[in-house]
């Protein structure tokens with residue numbers, strides 16, 4: 001997804017603006033893997049293979065998202081037993097901090 005798309009995305013639950021923590025991006029700026037977070041309801045929405053996964057809770061499957069989150073080193077509150085898609089406080093802060101957009105770049109000949 002284009003990095004500028006973040007300006008057009010909002011939380012599907014409460015329409016709040018989202019923060020983004022980028023994990024992988026192309027050198028042309030396209031976002032490949034990232035974590036979108038809503039500071040209002042604390043939900044997270046992963047970006048995988050350039051596609052933002054922004055479905056409602058009832059259509060999400062934690063077991064599908066868990067391996068990706070673990071690879072990113074992100075531990076949502078949801079993985080600690082609660083049946084929700086909320087982030088822990090420190091993960092929320094990491095997604096909105098100054099280093100949130102500081103990600104390694106992939107060669108531009110992919111995609």
Ligand SMILES: [Zn+2]
Pocket residue numbers: 011012013014015016038039040041042043
């Ligand atoms: Zn929200």
